[in-house]
Amino acid sequence: MKKVGYVLLGALLIATVYSCEPDDFNVNDPRLNYIGTWDVTEKTGDFAPQSYTVSIDLGELASNLTIRGLYAQGPTFITTAIANGRNLEIPVQTRTGLTISGSGTANADYTMINLQFSVNDGSSIDNVTAELKKR
Structure with a gap:
């Protein structure tokens, strides 16, 4: 009976060790500095001065971020x-x-x-300069 207990304990230990995979999360990832809520001025x-809030999160690719709420x-x-x-860098992209x-x-x-x-709505281009402050 003791042998069965040791075998089960050994199997559990092996399963635990092999099930631990390193995380893809890199604490040295410079994108982590941007994560959070930012106050934009x-x-x-065309609409300056205006203020609003954006949130910045990690994007799906290794160097990407997502900015929610830009341009109010x-x-x-x-x-x-x-x-x-x-x-x-905000590469050229069309949203709504x-x-x-x-x-x-x-x-x-x-x-x-x-x-x-710059924001182009199809009829004109709005060139914006903004300051974002982290909360």
């Missing part, structure tokens, strides 16, 4: 950005009839982002 643009479009307006250290692109730079401690982006 548009300094220039609400949380269902999702823009993809590419993070490269302190630099952000708005074509958006731009770039920005975060400060050294990732508490503020200066962002410039």
Whole structure:
């Protein structure tokens, strides 16, 4: 009976060790600095000055972020950005009839982002300069 107990204990130990896989989560991922809620103040643009909130989350690809609510479009307006250290790029993309692109730079401690982006609604282009402050 003791042998059966040791065999079961050994099998359980082996199963536990082999079932542990390393996480894909990398604590050194620079995108983690951007995750959170940000207060946006548009300094220039057709609707400036205007203020609103965006949330930034990890995107599906290794360098991507998702920005929800940019251009005061609400949380269902999702823009993809590419993070490269302190630099952000918003590649050209069309969401709900708005074509958006731009770039920005975060400060050294990732508490503020200066962002410039253009939005084309099909009839005109709005060039926006915005400051994002992390909450």
